[in-house]
Amino acid sequence: MHIPNRLLMGPGPSNVSHSVLDALSQPTIGHLDPAFQTLMEEVKDLMRAAFQTRNEMTFPISAPASLAMEAALVNLLEPGDKAIIAQNGVFGGRMAEIARRAGANVVLLSFDWGKPVCPDTVAETVEMHPDAKLLAFVHAETSTGVRSDAARLCRIAHKAGILSVVDTVTGLGGIPVAVDEWQADVVYSGTQKCLSVPPGLAPITFSARAIATIKARSTPVQSWFCDLNLVLGYWSGTGGRSYHHTAPVNAIYGLHKGLSELADEGLEASWTRHQAMHDRLAAGLADLGLEFLVDEPHRLPQLNTVVVPQGFDEAYVRQQLLQKHDIEIGAGLGDLAGKVWRIGLMGHTARPENVERLLTMLGHVLAEARQQAVA
Amino acid sequence: MHIPNRLLMGPGPSNVSHSVLDALSQPTIGHLDPAFQTLMEEVKDLMRAAFQTRNEMTFPISAPASLAMEAALVNLLEPGDKAIIAQNGVFGGRMAEIARRAGANVVLLSFDWGKPVCPDTVAETVEMHPDAKLLAFVHAETSTGVRSDAARLCRIAHKAGILSVVDTVTGLGGIPVAVDEWQADVVYSGTQKCLSVPPGLAPITFSARAIATIKARSTPVQSWFCDLNLVLGYWSGTGGRSYHHTAPVNAIYGLHKGLSELADEGLEASWTRHQAMHDRLAAGLADLGLEFLVDEPHRLPQLNTVVVPQGFDEAYVRQQLLQKHDIEIGAGLGDLAGKVWRIGLMGHTARPENVERLLTMLGHVLAEARQQAVA
Numbered sequence: 001m002h003i004p005n006r007l008l009m010g011p012g013p014s015n016v017s018h019s020v021l022d023a024l025s026q027p028t029i030g031h032l033d034p035a036f037q038t039l040m041e042e043v044k045d046l047m048r049a050a051f052q053t054r055n056e057m058t059f060p061i062s063a064p065a066s067l068a069m070e071a072a073l074v075n076l077l078e079p080g081d082k083a084i085i086a087q088n089g090v091f092g093g094r095m096a097e098i099a100r101r102a103g104a105n106v107v108l109l110s111f112d113w114g115k116p117v118c119p120d121t122v123a124e125t126v127e128m129h130p131d132a133k134l135l136a137f138v139h140a141e142t143s144t145g146v147r148s149d150a151a152r153l154c155r156i157a158h159k160a161g162i163l164s165v166v167d168t169v170t171g172l173g174g175i176p177v178a179v180d181e182w183q184a185d186v187v188y189s190g191t192q193k194c195l196s197v198p199p200g201l202a203p204i205t206f207s208a209r210a211i212a213t214i215k216a217r218s219t220p221v222q223s224w225f226c227d228l229n230l231v232l233g234y235w236s237g238t239g240g241r242s243y244h245h246t247a248p249v250n251a252i253y254g255l256h257k258g259l260s261e262l263a264d265e266g267l268e269a270s271w272t273r274h275q276a277m278h279d280r281l282a283a284g285l286a287d288l289g290l291e292f293l294v295d296e297p298h299r300l301p302q303l304n305t306v307v308v309p310q311g312f313d314e315a316y317v318r319q320q321l322l323q324k325h326d327i328e329i330g331a332g333l334g335d336l337a338g339k340v341w342r343i344g345l346m347g348h349t350a351r352p353e354n355v356e357r358l359l360t361m362l363g364h365v366l367a368e369a370r371q372q373a374v375a
Numbered sequence: 376m377h378i379p380n381r382l383l384m385g386p387g388p389s390n391v392s393h394s395v396l397d398a399l400s401q402p403t404i405g406h407l408d409p410a411f412q413t414l415m416e417e418v419k420d421l422m423r424a425a426f427q428t429r430n431e432m433t434f435p436i437s438a439p440a441s442l443a444m445e446a447a448l449v450n451l452l453e454p455g456d457k458a459i460i461a462q463n464g465v466f467g468g469r470m471a472e473i474a475r476r477a478g479a480n481v482v483l484l485s486f487d488w489g490k491p492v493c494p495d496t497v498a499e500t501v502e503m504h505p506d507a508k509l510l511a512f513v514h515a516e517t518s519t520g521v522r523s524d525a526a527r528l529c530r531i532a533h534k535a536g537i538l539s540v541v542d543t544v545t546g547l548g549g550i551p552v553a554v555d556e557w558q559a560d561v562v563y564s565g566t567q568k569c570l571s572v573p574p575g576l577a578p579i580t581f582s583a584r585a586i587a588t589i590k591a592r593s594t595p596v597q598s599w600f601c602d603l604n605l606v607l608g609y610w611s612g613t614g615g616r617s618y619h620h621t622a623p624v625n626a627i628y629g630l631h632k633g634l635s636e637l638a639d640e641g642l643e644a645s646w647t648r649h650q651a652m653h654d655r656l657a658a659g660l661a662d663l664g665l666e667f668l669v670d671e672p673h674r675l676p677q678l679n680t681v682v683v684p685q686g687f688d689e690a691y692v693r694q695q696l697l698q699k700h701d702i703e704i705g706a707g708l709g710d711l712a713g714k715v716w717r718i719g720l721m722g723h724t725a726r727p728e729n730v731e732r733l734l735t736m737l738g739h740v741l742a743e744a745r746q747q748a749v750a
Binding site for chain 2: 012023024031034035065198200222243328333
């Protein structure tokens with residue numbers, strides 16, 4: 001098994017610190033061991049701090065973030081329920097697909113890829129559908145690098161008395177996520193973005209309103225694995241833990257360490273660092289004559305979508321960076337395939353030396369590619 | 376973070392070798408990196424060897440084995456389909472629950488806990504329900520320590536022209552699993568039992584018949600995350616990989632190493648070792664005056680259910696073993712709670728020195744507990 005040392009500047013995973021990698025390789029213990037239960041409680045506390053919430057039901061789903069998306073929707077939705085879903089990239093579309101498979105009646109609001117979700121349009125739609133059960137949207141669209149106004153969107157939902165589901169897979173740790181202040185109902189993230197923990201777990205938090213809605217269901221949750229009523233028998237601290245599934249013990253060691261490092265740095269310091277690295281990258285990209293897909297006010301600092309200049313083979317540039325320079329950047333996804341590169345500055349990756357290295361090497365590769373195009 | 380060094384002799388996780396733990400802490404790389412794709416192909420090959428199958432569709436689900444159970448059933452079953460499910464412990468019951476949530480019409484065959492699934496009863500039932508779509512059963516019941524005759528049960532299903540779903544979470548690597556010889560259709564396992572890899576992934580394999588059934592569905596699979604049609608876009612080697620979800624990269628390093636170690640030892644050698652350790656344990660338990668729940672021909676060597684002798688506090692014994700001697704053994708589950716201990720001899724744990732250590736310490740703890748009871 002030969003694992004190369006890559007600089008991970010794609011849309012995730014991001015680079016993982018040595019201390020998190022070391023944590024992963026601590027000896028495995030039982031998922032019901034008192035020592036592991038202590039660790040679970042610490043992880044829940046650390047996660048609450050990262051999400052800025054006091055929600056009791058805050059824990060990691062034992063699977064990648066896509067399953068957290070599914071868990072959020074299939075727990076809240078029953079067949080025939082109406083769900084308003086905003087789409088401005090791949091992941092909003094995935095939400096709609098999952099909601100439909102749960103038997104929901106989906107009202108899909110589509111926005112241009114590269115633009116944020118428009119709060120006015122959402123407000124109008126919410127008003128037109130007083131029978132809707134929830135509003136779901138993506139706070140930080142990994143496919144486009146756009147930030148939507150989660151505070152305002154949640155406020156619209158809350159005022160209308162419907163639940164809000166917020167995907168902040170790429171947001172958490174990189175930009176402010178304020179679950180309680182937003183009065184958001186279900187918010188989930190991933191480990192492999194700004195938390196810089198290997199992929200495989202998904203932090204999620206449920207408000208008391210969300211829990212009450214799930215408890216009041218008239219049909220069982222279609223997924224046994226995702227059924228919050230069952231999962232909480234294991235993750236809830238009250239009254240002893242009951243076995244549901246075997247938690248991914250070593251992965252949780254890594255998450256504990258990653259969240260501890262975020263707490264040590266401080267949320268604000270982490271946000272500031274991500275923004276500073278973005279500014280540095282943006283200046284360097286401008287020097288190279290490259291343009292962003294997204295207008296400045298809506299850019300995610302941690303996920304930069306750069307328009308592939310005319311005449312360049314986008315895949316060739318990525319391959320050269322990876323094969324010659326051990327730097328991974330991401331391709332466009334869905335409608336943006338072939339049109340953009342996605343440059344991640346997430347978590348541990350978001351450091352000056354990494355930004356400089358990318359800019360230098362990208363400059364070399366583009367110059368080479370340009371010469372070839374001319375020749 | 377303080378992680379104690381435990382001897383893991385419960386129903387899983389089992390102890391993980393240093394080399395597998397080291398593999399986990401290799402640097403994270405991208406899930407679409409060519410180096411990772413090579414590793415994925417190797418993992419698929421190693422998994423085929425362990426399952427004794429040539430099934431192309433053999434890969435690890437990015438979640439614990441409970442989700443593999445759900446994936447097997449929700450991919451094969453459509454609403455209104457009839458599923459014959461044999462239950463002789465907790466996990467057969469879970470299969471039935473999942474199938475019902477998928478809208479299936481479940482014919483549940485219940486057998487005594489501690490007894491194997493009776494092939495004659497299954498054959499009669501299959502005959503009575505020619506419209507059934509599948510037969511599902513547990514090969515190695517983790518809750519009772521019983522082995523059922525998977526070869527014969529799969530033959531019954533195959534002869535009747537219905538699909539077979541086999542749960543061998545605790546079986547794979549510890550006792551023979553012969554997917555192709557059995558003509559089994561969907562077989563899944565876990566990593567944290569006889570493969571001695573940390574929990575969090577679930578090896579699964581699908582026959583060509585199973586794939587054809589899934590492709591011929593008239594309704595979408597209710598779970599987006601588990602939908603094999605989508606998952607295979609990532610795990611299938613043909614025609615380039617497409618993004619589905621972010622694979623748990625580091626966990627897969629560990630699985631690769633664990634499966635490599637199994638291949639190095641050889642399947643037969645591993646089965647022989649598990650049986651030899653069971654024989655040694657059984658002799659020692661007899662010396663201590665303890666009895667098995669399961670009749671000898673149906674015992675799983677790797678999962679030993681021992682009847683708690685009258686007058687003993689079963690939880691006290693487990694706690695003493697854990698707190699004083701760093702040995703974890705398992706409690707009874709479901710109907711067997713309070714009535715049995717479950718002693719695992721799985722994977723890396725199944726070594727003579729571990730069996731001796733458990734027998735010695737269990738002897739001490741029982742003697743102490745007996746004195747207290749007398750006093």
